[in-house]
Amino acid sequence: MATTSVVPANRRRAANAAEELEFETTEGVKAIASFEEMGIKDDLLRGIYQYGFEKPSAIQQRAVTPIIQGRDVIAQAQSGTGKTSMIALTVCQFVDTSKREVQALILSPTRELASQTEKVILAIGDFINIQAHACIGGKSVGEDIRKLEYGVHVVSGTPGRVCDMIKRRTLRTRDIKMLVLDESDEMLSRGFKDQIYDVYRYLPPDLQVLSFLMP
Numbered sequence: 001m002a003t004t005s006v007v008p009a010n011r012r013r014a015a016n017a018a019e020e021l022e023f024e025t026t027e028g029v030k031a032i033a034s035f036e037e038m039g040i041k042d043d044l045l046r047g048i049y050q051y052g053f054e055k056p057s058a059i060q061q062r063a064v065t066p067i068i069q070g071r072d073v074i075a076q077a078q079s080g081t082g083k084t085s086m087i088a089l090t091v092c093q094f095v096d097t098s099k100r101e102v103q104a105l106i107l108s109p110t111r112e113l114a115s116q117t118e119k120v121i122l123a124i125g126d127f128i129n130i131q132a133h134a135c136i137g138g139k140s141v142g143e144d145i146r147k148l149e150y151g152v153h154v155v156s157g158t159p160g161r162v163c164d165m166i167k168r169r170t171l172r173t174r175d176i177k178m179l180v181l182d183e184s185d186e187m188l189s190r191g192f193k194d195q196i197y198d199v200y201r202y203l204p205p206d207l208q209v210l211s212f213l214m215p
């Protein structure tokens with residue numbers, strides 16, 4: 001397990017000035033200053049640059065490599081520091097797009113966040129032809145069934161709808177090898193614990209788990 005935490009050294013000062021941030025990481029976790037050095041696949045790098053990113057943010061510099069190496073990771077950083085983008089890029093790096101099965105599952109506490117993550121995945125993963133679907137409450141169940149039966153590589157959803165789709169056997173879990181819990185503390189405080197546990201029970205045992213939260 002690798003842990004990374006990025007918090008302002010002094011909350012009264014400007015939070016986005018890199019020199020005023022404090023970084024705490026598991027021993028051995030290094031900051032990698034460029035996307036090229038992270039071993040990201042070429043077509044994904046093209047997508048990242050096309051999206052407008054030139055260099056990784058502080059949390060991305062520290063957490064992307066352990067994720068790509070297959071470690072379970074807990075990463076903590078304030079809002080706007082690049083966590084959602086990091087989920088998108090590591091999921092895109094992880095999936096094998098020649099296999100149209102769900103391989104990564106992202107759970108978020110809100111429909112907006114789940115949809116936003118799906119959008120960033122589709123944008124960054126444009127050149128790798130990634131198929132992603134937002135499985136969220138309030139949207140048509142029929143559309144979920146159609147998309148999932150057609151076949152997608154990634155599902156980004158809220159725990160209730162995802163659990164429902166798994167129980168209907170529309171969301172096949174056999175090939176899921178990565179579980180991402182975004183804003184995991186928020187999910188637990190919103191009472192999603194039982195649903196998350198329910199989802200987890202259906203996932204294969206050989207699973208990489210990533211947990212993202214705010215300080």
Ligand SMILES: Nc1ncnc2c1ncn2[C@@H]1O[C@H](COP(=O)(O)OP(=O)(O)OP(=O)(O)O)[C@@H](O)[C@H]1O
Pocket residue numbers: 052053054055056057060077078079080081082083084085086
């Ligand atoms: N490496 C990067 N280079 C340039 N911009 C970036 C980079 N990573 C993220 N961003 C941009 O910074 C903003 C915040 O990123 P993101 O949404 O990924 O962060 P977050 O920590 O998930 O924040 P929030 O909780 O507000 O969603 C977005 O506009 C995103 O496009």
